[in-house]
Amino acid sequence: MTMALNEDIVAIDVHTHVLASVSQVSGEDEVEHSEAMAKYFKTDMVRPTVHDLATTYRELNMMCVAFTVDTSWATGEEPAVSNDELCDLAAEHPDVIIPFGTVDPHGGRRAAREVRRLAERGVRGFKFHPSSQQFYANDRDVYPIYEAIEETSTIALFHSGHTGAGAGRPGGGGIRLKYANPMYADDVAVDFPELRIILAHPSFPWQDEALSVALHKPYVYIDLSGWSPKYFPPNLVQYARTLLKRKMLFGTDYPVITPERWMKDFERLGYDEDVTRLIMRDNAAALLGLEA
Incomplete structure (x- = not known):
């Protein structure tokens, strides 16, 4: 399925969370988790539905990759939002929402x-959280x-x-925390040489x-x-400016961090216009196969 990239789109956020269903009430554990995250990140964190994400990012002239985990x-708990709900609602917002799926790595x-x-x-990729899902990326049972x-040319x-x-x-x-060392994903990259992989976040304490x-x-x-x-x-700042400037992708972790806050702090790093455009838009558009 081909998605179009509108020429007015200024950025593609490759990391946003759908935390609430349009049809089901969030469970106590989900609310408690969100409250703990809000306290940790010192923010008034919302619990967006797919529709909420679409509204937020459309106003910013951005697209966003959306997923649950x-x-x-x-945990014994099902995701707050099902894959099918995410797909159904994303189809209502093809100008904004790029759906990623989630599966149990033990499945x-x-x-x-x-x-x-x-x-x-039409799902474009799949989100894994090794620490929360309790698995090593290179576990052969996940292969x-x-x-x-x-095989489906989607993204991990x-x-x-x-x-x-x-x-x-x-x-x-x-x-x-041990599950989230990016070196485990290196094995996956070796064993699946055509698989496109995104390592999410600055990988403290394993940035190198x-x-x-x-x-x-x-x-x-x-x-x-x-x-x-x-x-x-x-x-990370230096490699994003030089050797890895075509490998870096704009992402916020919204609603943990808002696009406005992220971009304000990013501007202070002093990247030139060409590198900024690669990171904010063009690298993700190429990776996701979006047609201009």
Whole structure:
């Protein structure tokens, strides 16, 4: 399915979360999680539906990749928004919303079938959160899922590095940071050489590892979401300006960080117009196969 890129679009945010359904009331655990994230990021965090995302980003002349995360194996809770709801509502906003799916990485071939089904529905990629979903990216049991993603020419987006999820809660809310080392995704890039991979976020405390993987593997990209650019480490700022300027992608982690706040802090880094356009729009458009 081909999506068009309107010439008025100024940016493509490759990392936004759908946190609320239009038809179901959010559970207590979901609300508690959002409140904890809001406290951690010192923000009045909203719980957007797909419609809310479309309204927010349309007003900004932006497109956004939207997804949820299936942590059912680890938590026993189903995602707040189903893949089908996300697809149905995204189809109402093709000028703004780029749908990504989510599958349980412990789901094996059942999850691989879901990947193929969702790809037929127009999903452009799949979001994984190793720390929340409790798996290593290079676990061979997950490989049938990657095989399906590679076959359908969709994208695997992996959370990497530190996370606000569970931060400050007893035991970190059960979240283990070790799963999110980007070097595990390097194995995936080797074993699935045509698979397009996005490493989400500045990968603290493994930033050098993430830069190395993206520099070494031709289909590995980095999104810059989840951190205000004023906190980007110097090595990330430098590689985004030079050797990896065609591998960096604008992302916010909305609603954790708003596009307005992210862009205000990004401007202070002093990138030239050509690099800024690559990061904000053109790199993502090429990766996602958007036609101008």
